[in-house]
Amino acid sequence: MSKALDLYKEFAKEFNKDRRSELASQKILEIGQESLAYLSKLNRRNLQSKVTGKEYFSFKKARKLSRAVNKALFDESAGKLFNFLEALRLNSLSRLTPEEITQACYTAAISFSCVVDLEKQGDQKTPGTFFEYFVCHLVARRLGVDPQKKIEVLNLDRPFSLPTDWIFDPGAHHPKIHLPVKTSTRERVIQVWAHQRVLDGVYGVGRFMGILVCLAETKLDHQKLEVVEICLPDQWRIYQMFISKMKRIYYLDLPKPYEPLNQSFPRIQVRPFGEFFHEVETLGKDE
Amino acid sequence: MSKALDLYKEFAKEFNKDRRSELASQKILEIGQESLAYLSKLNRRNLQSKVTGKEYFSFKKARKLSRAVNKALFDESAGKLFNFLEALRLNSLSRLTPEEITQACYTAAISFSCVVDLEKQGDQKTPGTFFEYFVCHLVARRLGVDPQKKIEVLNLDRPFSLPTDWIFDPGAHHPKIHLPVKTSTRERVIQVWAHQRVLDGVYGVGRFMGILVCLAETKLDHQKLEVVEICLPDQWRIYQMFISKMKRIYYLDLPKPYEPLNQSFPRIQVRPFGEFFHEVETLGKDE
Numbered sequence: 010m011s012k013a014l015d016l017y018k019e020f021a022k023e024f025n026k027d028r029r030s031e032l033a034s035q036k037i038l039e040i041g042q043e044s045l046a047y048l049s050k051l052n053r054r055n056l057q058s059k060v061t062g063k064e065y066f067s068f069k070k071a072r073k074l075s076r077a078v079n080k081a082l083f084d085e086s087a088g089k090l091f092n093f094l095e096a097l098r099l100n101s102l103s104r105l106t107p108e109e110i111t112q113a114c115y116t117a118a119i120s121f122s123c124v125v126d127l128e129k130q131g132d133q134k135t136p137g138t139f140f141e142y143f144v145c146h147l148v149a150r151r152l153g154v155d156p157q158k159k160i161e162v163l164n165l166d167r168p169f170s171l172p173t174d175w176i177f178d179p180g181a182h183h184p185k186i187h188l189p190v191k192t193s194t195r196e197r198v199i200q201v202w203a204h205q206r207v208l209d210g211v212y213g214v215g216r217f218m219g220i221l222v223c224l225a226e227t228k229l230d231h232q233k234l235e236v237v238e239i240c241l242p243d244q245w246r247i248y249q250m251f252i253s254k255m256k257r258i259y260y261l262d263l264p265k266p267y268e269p270l271n272q273s274f275p276r277i278q279v280r281p282f283g284e285f286f287h288e289v290e291t292l293g294k295d296e
Numbered sequence: 297m298s299k300a301l302d303l304y305k306e307f308a309k310e311f312n313k314d315r316r317s318e319l320a321s322q323k324i325l326e327i328g329q330e331s332l333a334y335l336s337k338l339n340r341r342n343l344q345s346k347v348t349g350k351e352y353f354s355f356k357k358a359r360k361l362s363r364a365v366n367k368a369l370f371d372e373s374a375g376k377l378f379n380f381l382e383a384l385r386l387n388s389l390s391r392l393t394p395e396e397i398t399q400a401c402y403t404a405a406i407s408f409s410c411v412v413d414l415e416k417q418g419d420q421k422t423p424g425t426f427f428e429y430f431v432c433h434l435v436a437r438r439l440g441v442d443p444q445k446k447i448e449v450l451n452l453d454r455p456f457s458l459p460t461d462w463i464f465d466p467g468a469h470h471p472k473i474h475l476p477v478k479t480s481t482r483e484r485v486i487q488v489w490a491h492q493r494v495l496d497g498v499y500g501v502g503r504f505m506g507i508l509v510c511l512a513e514t515k516l517d518h519q520k521l522e523v524v525e526i527c528l529p530d531q532w533r534i535y536q537m538f539i540s541k542m543k544r545i546y547y548l549d550l551p552k553p554y555e556p557l558n559q560s561f562p563r564i565q566v567r568p569f570g571e572f573f574h575e576v577e578t579l580g581k582d583e
Binding site: 162169171172197199200202203204206207209210211243244247248250251252 | 493531
C-alpha cells in the first residue's frame with residue numbers, strides 16, 4: 010500500500026478544518042512526491058492514442074493498468090509542483106508560465122489517481138474527492154478567500170438555503186465565483202449550467218461567474234489499449250445558449266474537440282487551468 | 297434463472313422496432329405474470345418502514361433481499377395489469393380508477409425489478425431500461441403517437457439536432473410532451489428541469505409540457521432492514537422557480553414529502569401515475 014493514501018486522509022482532514030492552510034499545501038506536495046516515487050518503480054505501457062497530437066501511457070502493476078497519462082503534461086519529478094506551491098505561497102505566480110502551472114497540477118492530480126487505480130478496486134470516489142479538494146484549495150489560496158458550500162435564497166414566505174458547488178465571495182464590488190470541479194463531465198455536465206442558472210435567477214445574471222475545472226475527458230479501452238476523448242461540443246453550445254453562460258471552463262488536459270469552442274457563437278472559453286492563476290485578477294472586470 | 301429476463305429481452309427488441317405495438321403490451325403482461333409467479337414462491341421479509349402510513353417488504357432468496365415493495369400498491373395476481381392493458385387496448389380507461397391503474401403499473405415495474413435484484417448482481421441498468429420502455433410504451437399507446445429521441449434546433453449558422461428524453465408531438469395545435477422517465481431521481485433530477493429549460497428556450501415557454509415519471513424514492517438499508525424515502529422538496533422548489541416549470545411529476549409510489557408541493561408557491565403538481573391516463577386530454581388546455 011502506498012503511503013500516498015494515508016497522506017490523502019491527512020490532507021482531507023486538514024482541508025475540512027482549513028480550506029487554505031499552508032499545511033494543506035504541504036500535504037499536497039507530499040502526496041505528489043509519494044505518488045511519483047511509487048509510480049517510478051512501475052513499468053509503463055504505451056497506449057494507442059486516438060487523439061491527434063497527444064501521446065498517452067498507463068502505469069502497469071501486475072495485471073492492472075492505471076488510467077491514461079498524457080506524456081507531455083506529466084512531470085516525473087515533483088519539481089514543477091514544488092515550484093508552483095512555493096510561488097502560490099509567496100504570491101509570486103508571475104514567474105511561472107501557465108503551461109508550467111498546468112503541468113504541475115496535472116502531475117499532482119493524475120499521479121495520485123493512478124496510485125488509487127492500482128491500489129484499489131474500482132474506486133472513482135477517492136480520486137474525485139482529492140481532485141475537488143485540491144483545486145478548491147489552490148483557488149482559495151490564490152483568491153485569499155474561504156469558499157462556502159451553500160447560500161441563502163431570498164424567499165417571501167420562509168428563508169431557505171441552497172446547497173451549491175464551491176462558492177467564493179471576495180467581498181463587495183468583486184465578482185463572485187461559482188466553482189464546480191469534476192474529474193470528467195460526460196452527460197452529467199448539464200448540472201453545471203443548471204446550477205449557474207439558479208444562481209443567475211436568485212442573484213441576477215452576471216453576479217456569479219461560473220468557472221468549471223476538469224481534469225480530462227480521456228477514456229481508456231482496457232482491451233484495445235486505446236485512448237479516446239469523450240466530448241459533446243454541440244450539447245455544450247446548446248447549454249451555453251439556452252441555460253446559462255459559463256465564464257470559463259478550465260482543463261488540466263484540454264480535450265481537442267473543445268478547443269474551437271471559443272471561436273464561434275456561442276463562445277465558450279475553454280482553457281488550460283494554468284491560465285486561471287494569471288488571469289483571475291482581470292476576470293469579470295468586463296461584466 | 298427466471299423466464300422474465302428472456303421475456304424482457306423480447307420486449308426490448310419489440311419496443312425498439314415499434315414503440316406502441318400490441319405485441320409490446322403482450323410482452324409486458326407476460327413479464328408481469330412470470331415475475332409474479334417467480335416471486336410467489338419466495339419468502340417475504342417485513343421491513344421497518346420509516347415512512348408514515350406506508351408498509352414495505354422485501355422478497356428473500358437465499359441470502360439476497362430484493363428492493364422494498366409497497367404493500368398497499370402490490371397486486372400479487374397480475375389481474376390489475378391485465379385489466380389495465382386491456383382497457384388501454386380498447387381505449388376504455390374510464391372504467392378503471394386512477395388507483396387501480398397506479399397499482400397495475402407499480403406491480404409490473406416493481407415485480408420485474410425484484411426479479412433482477414435477486415437474479416443479478418448490482419444490476420441497476422436492466423430495471424431502469426425496462427421502466428423507461430414500459431412507461432414510454434404506455435404513454436405512446438394512450439396518446440396514439442410515436443415518441444422521438446431528438447429534435448432539430450434552429451441555428452443561424454448550421455443546423456444541429458439535440459438529443460432529448462422522450463418527446464411526443466400529437467400534431468399542430470396540441471401541446472407537445474417532454475417525458476423524462478426515472479426509477480428514482482436523487483440529486484440528478486436537476487437535469488430534468490435543465491432539459492425543460494432548453495426546450496423552453498428553443499421552442500418558446502409552454503410549447504412543451506414537462507412530465508416526469510418516476511417509480512419511487514425508497515431506500516432500503518440492508519443492515520437495519522429499514523426503508524426511508526430520500527427527497528429534496530426545497531431543491532425542487534428552487535428548480536421550479538429558477539430553471540423551468542415542470543407541468544406534472546407522476547410517481548408510482550408517491551413519496552410523502554412531495555405530496556404538499558402542490559399547496560404553496562411555486563406549486564409543483566406531484567401525482568400518482570394512474571391520474572395521467574384520465575387527465576391527459578385536458579392537460580395543457582390551460583396554456
